Amino acid sequence: MLDIxxxxxxxxxxxxxxSFILILVGSKLMNIRVIxxxxxxxxxxxxxxxxxxxxxxxxxxxxxxxxAYVAMYTDRNLPLTYTVSALWAGHSGSLLFWSWLLSLxxxxxxxxxxxxxxxxxxxxxxxxxxxxxxxFLVLVSNPFLRLEITPLDGEGLxxxxxxxxxxxxxxxLFVGYTALTIPYSLAMAGLVNNSEFWILRARKWTLIGWxxxxxxxxxxxxxxYVVLGWGGYWAWDPVENASLxxxxxxxxxxxxxxxxxxxxxxxxxxxxxxxxxxxxxxxxTFITRSGILVSIHSFSITGVGPVFTGFLLTMLAxxxxxxxxxxxxxTGRDIYESxxxxxxxxxxxxxxxxxxxxxxxxxxxxxxxxxxxxxxAVGVGPGFYETIFRPFFMGIVAxxxxxxxxxxxxxEHETVLRRITISVGLGGLFALTMVTMGYxxxxxxxxxxxxxxxxxxxxxxxxxxxxxxxxxSGIHFLEPIYLILTKRRRYGGYIIHLGVxxxxxxxxxxxxxxxxxxxxxxIGETVDAEGYKLTxxxxxxxxxDVKTETTAVVEVRDPEDSLVTLKPAIRYYPxxxxxxxxxxxxxxxxVDIYLILQTISEGSARxxxxxxxxxxxxxxxxxxxxxxxFIIACMPRSLVKRIVGVKHA
Amino acid sequence: xLNMLKYAVIIVSMxxxxxxxICVYAENIDELARNxxxxxxxxxxxxxxxxxxxxxxxKSMKGKLEELVNRGLTREGIIGEMQSIYGVNVLATxxxxxxxxxxxxxxxxxxxxxxxxxxFLVTRHKGKKWYVTPDDILELSExxxxxxxxxxxERVVSxxxxxxxxxEIFREEYEKSRRARRKGSK
Numbered sequence: 001m002l003d004i005x006x007x008x009x010x011x012x013x014x015x016x017x018x019s020f021i022l023i024l025v026g027s028k029l030m031n032i033r034v035i036x037x038x039x040x041x042x043x044x045x046x047x048x049x050x051x052x053x054x055x056x057x058x059x060x061x062x063x064x065x066x067x068a069y070v071a072m073y074t075d076r077n078l079p080l081t082y083t084v085s086a087l088w089a090g091h092s093g094s095l096l097f098w099s100w101l102l103s104l105x106x107x108x109x110x111x112x113x114x115x116x117x118x119x120x121x122x123x124x125x126x127x128x129x130x131x132x133x134x135x136f137l138v139l140v141s142n143p144f145l146r147l148e149i150t151p152l153d154g155e156g157l158x159x160x161x162x163x164x165x166x167x168x169x170x171x172x173l174f175v176g177y178t179a180l181t182i183p184y185s186l187a188m189a190g191l192v193n194n195s196e197f198w199i200l201r202a203r204k205w206t207l208i209g210w211x212x213x214x215x216x217x218x219x220x221x222x223x224x225y226v227v228l229g230w231g232g233y234w235a236w237d238p239v240e241n242a243s244l245x246x247x248x249x250x251x252x253x254x255x256x257x258x259x260x261x262x263x264x265x266x267x268x269x270x271x272x273x274x275x276x277x278x279x280x281x282x283x284x285t286f287i288t289r290s291g292i293l294v295s296i297h298s299f300s301i302t303g304v305g306p307v308f309t310g311f312l313l314t315m316l317a318x319x320x321x322x323x324x325x326x327x328x329x330x331t332g333r334d335i336y337e338s339x340x341x342x343x344x345x346x347x348x349x350x351x352x353x354x355x356x357x358x359x360x361x362x363x364x365x366x367x368x369x370x371x372x373x374x375x376x377a378v379g380v381g382p383g384f385y386e387t388i389f390r391p392f393f394m395g396i397v398a399x400x401x402x403x404x405x406x407x408x409x410x411x412e413h414e415t416v417l418r419r420i421t422i423s424v425g426l427g428g429l430f431a432l433t434m435v436t437m438g439y440x441x442x443x444x445x446x447x448x449x450x451x452x453x454x455x456x457x458x459x460x461x462x463x464x465x466x467x468x469x470x471x472x473s474g475i476h477f478l479e480p481i482y483l484i485l486t487k488r489r490r491y492g493g494y495i496i497h498l499g500v501x502x503x504x505x506x507x508x509x510x511x512x513x514x515x516x517x518x519x520x521x522x523i524g525e526t527v528d529a530e531g532y533k534l535t536x537x538x539x540x541x542x543x544x545d546v547k548t549e550t551t552a553v554v555e556v557r558d559p560e561d562s563l564v565t566l567k568p569a570i571r572y573y574p575x576x577x578x579x580x581x582x583x584x585x586x587x588x589x590x591v592d593i594y595l596i597l598q599t600i601s602e603g604s605a606r607x608x609x610x611x612x613x614x615x616x617x618x619x620x621x622x623x624x625x626x627x628x629x630f631i632i633a634c635m636p637r638s639l640v641k642r643i644v645g646v647k648h649a
Numbered sequence: 650x651l652n653m654l655k656y657a658v659i660i661v662s663m664x665x666x667x668x669x670x671i672c673v674y675a676e677n678i679d680e681l682a683r684n685x686x687x688x689x690x691x692x693x694x695x696x697x698x699x700x701x702x703x704x705x706x707x708k709s710m711k712g713k714l715e716e717l718v719n720r721g722l723t724r725e726g727i728i729g730e731m732q733s734i735y736g737v738n739v740l741a742t743x744x745x746x747x748x749x750x751x752x753x754x755x756x757x758x759x760x761x762x763x764x765x766x767x768x769f770l771v772t773r774h775k776g777k778k779w780y781v782t783p784d785d786i787l788e789l790s791e792x793x794x795x796x797x798x799x800x801x802x803e804r805v806v807s808x809x810x811x812x813x814x815x816x817e818i819f820r821e822e823y824e825k826s827r828r829a830r831r832k833g834s835k
Contacts, residue, residue, distance in 0.1 A: 114791070196798070197791060197794075200786075200791060200794060229691075229693065229697050229698060230693070230697070231693055231694060231697040232697075235693065235694070235697070237692070237693070238692075257783075258783040261780075261781060261783050261786050262779060262780060262781055262782060262783050263776070263778060263779060263780065264778070264780060264798060265776075334774070334776030334778045335771060335772065335774075335776070336772060336775060336776075337775055337776065337777055337779070338775075344772065347768055347771070347772070348768070351761070351764040351765070351768060354760075354764065355757055355760035355761055355764055356757070358756070358760050359756055359757045359760065362753070362756050363753070366752070366753055370752075376737065376738075377736070377737075377738035378737060378738055378743055379686050379692075379738050379739075379740065379741060379743070380742075380743055380753070381686060381694060381740075381741030381742060382683070382694065382741060382742075383683075383684065383741050383742025384742050384743060384753070384754075387742075388757050392757070408779075408782055408783070409779055487784050488787070489783065489784055489786075489787050490783075490784045516679050516680075518678075518679070608679075637787065637788060
């Protein structure tokens with residue numbers, strides 16, 4: 001039977017290959033008509049891939065078990081939302097989804113960017129990347145593969161993946177990965193055309209990639225936090241590390257862009273960061289999908305390793321050939337003017353970010369290399385990363401504070417000293433407050449001081465900027481908002497910085513001060529844990545088509561006498577022969593009470609209760625301030641002018 | 650006086666930052682289990698391998714830990730004992746031997762050292778050229794930035810330029826072929 005999904009996939013491969021050739025030939029011949037035909041082919045490629053995706057979703061929703069992918073990742077009991085999410089649950093489906101996103105981004109890129117040689121060449125590179133992905137889908141990993149015998153029911157989606165996180169975390173990561181291919185393509189186009197303008201266009205795409213990647217990572221952290229056995233919000237698992245690497249590189253890139261914009265320096269460095277951000281994206285896919293490293297997040301392991309390694313190395317070789325070819329024009333040395341200029345602090349920021357990137361990368365592949373060289377199995381777990389990452393994280397947050405205390409180009413010594421003195425003093429007082437609350441050991445005190453220093457340094461810069469803003473009408477309560485909108489790039493970044501400072505505090509306190517207690521309770525019995533009274537009210541057992549759920553109903557009363565009923569459960573899925581613990585959390589402003597049901601026996605339950613302090617800082621910083629900062633930084637000029645008024649904008 | 654006060658604030662704050670308040674943590678099985686991987690092949694910490702409630706390996710390893718704690722072994726003693734039973738790959742944190750120090754633990758130090766040397770080399774050249782403040786760049790068009798960047802010869806070929814170049818090439822080709830035709834007819 002003719003499969004329209006497969007046919008469309010095949011057509012998408014042919015059209016993207018044709019578009020690549022046409023744009024290449026058109027650029028060589030300087031023939032705009034040929035290039036335009038190439039662009040039309042790119043749009044056609046997007047249409048074909050959309051049809052493929054629509055058909056795959058249709059097969060999933062209609063439970064067409066003749067399609068092997070559908071049979072493998074869905075069953076008749078799977079709810080509709082998770083049925084759609086099965087599109088990115090497996091290997092070939094997720095690559096189809098990624099490829100489609102890339103085609104969509106390419107189409108948007110063509111629609112909004114200026115039509116010139118830079119855009120043509122960048123589109124050629126994007127087409128080349130999608131030649132690989134669609135070619136891979138057609139030749140190696142066909143998502144529309146049919147089974148000879150249609151099963152009555154599918155194998156179903158792993159119960160661990162049936163969570164809200166599945167609807168948000170993977171798509172966000174894929175959008176981030178896809179968006180980061182655009183700065184790479186633009187960087188390559190810049191090399192081909194010997195143009196610096198690539199950075200002006202790459203900035204917004206890098207920001208989109210960075211933002212969606214941040215959200216993807218945060219959604220993943222929130223998901224991992226509520227899934228028992230995934231090691232909390234961050235477990236330093238190879239797959240988690242692999243998603244962190246492009247994030248770290250793109251963070252460095254977003255900062256170093258500014259030095260090139262203002263001084264036309266760091267040209268080579270920015271090109272290298274764009275290349276490695278893209279390579280890190282391919283590496284992340286390779287780690288996730290190859291199963292080469294043991295991970296709790298590898299749900300579909302395939303033999304894609306050699307193909308992806310080949311692609312990774314080919315693109316690296318191509319990129320470095322172009323870098324070598326244009327090396328002469330990339331040696332802009334004009335980076336800084338004074339030791340007390342903001343530009344130099346950006347260099348240190350890049351140094352710290354790159355070193356931590358390399359360390360995370362090295363720690364991730366270390367077990368693999370050691371096993372290949374010595375044959376011995378070695379594991380690199382959270383202990384290593386936490387030892388290394390904490391001081392780096394503190395260093396980065398401290399540098400944020402120093403950086404904003406400095407002005408562009410040059411700052412008077414007195415100004416720097418005044419700003420730093422006040423910030424350090426207030427930061428110290430802030431840390432003192434936390435010490436009085438009982439968080440007084442070395443690492444938390446240091447991180448509170450640093451976070452406080454960074455916060456006050458930003459606040460001082462904002463206040464001084466407000467003074468210089470130049471409103472003639474006197475103090476007006478809207479002035480701070482006008483200032484933030486007018487200098488939205490700066491203040492969007494500052495808000496994100498504050499989010500990062502909160503992340504530091506949340507990460508340090510929650511990882512150091514969390515405590516756990518194992519308790520056994522009979523029905524009606526009450527025990528005390530850290531001032532909280534836990535009473536087992538009852539045990540419920542429910543059955544449905546897919547699982548048996550045993551729930552412990554526990555009343556938790558806090559020292560202030562507030563009462564909450566928590567219902568941790570053990571779920572048994574007979575089809576998968578899997579038992580999964582469902583935690584229940586009482587999230588208070590300063591502490592999370594995290595209740596796990598371990599075992600049930602006649603009229604009693606064994607529970608584990610964890611007290612995780614200040615974990616909410618992670619969500620406020622990682623979601624709230626991040627989103628707010630991004631929205632401000634990306635606000636269009638026309639909207640700002642309308643709000644602030646032409647005079648001020 | 651004001652300066653004295655400033656320095657006093659700095660000193661107090663700095664000493665606050667480094668004051669090592671002693672914190673004693675309860676050494677329970679769950680905390681100890683954070684030092685080991687579960688050997689069931691899941692690749693996660695022993696303390697976390699409770700998501701799969703049926704992990705017999707985790708149960709047995711935690712039982713072993715409990716036994717070692719009851720024997721009164723120190724934390725280091727327990728780690729050594731677990732390593733001798735399950736092998737070096739049970740350790741969640743690689744031991745600090747000379748080879749792992751060089752190949753893993755000191756890696757960030759090498760990175761910082763190499764990076765600092767590169768930074769030093771790069772920052773030997775100071776320059777006063779300044780084109781545009783990054784805060785303002787959002788308000789500028791590419792043409793305005795071209796002027797600010799002082800690019801005399803912009804190499805990015807616009808679409809209009811491509812068309813005119815194409816027409817130029819086409820005209821040259823046409824002229825060539827016409828001349829060739831004339832020669833041929835003569």
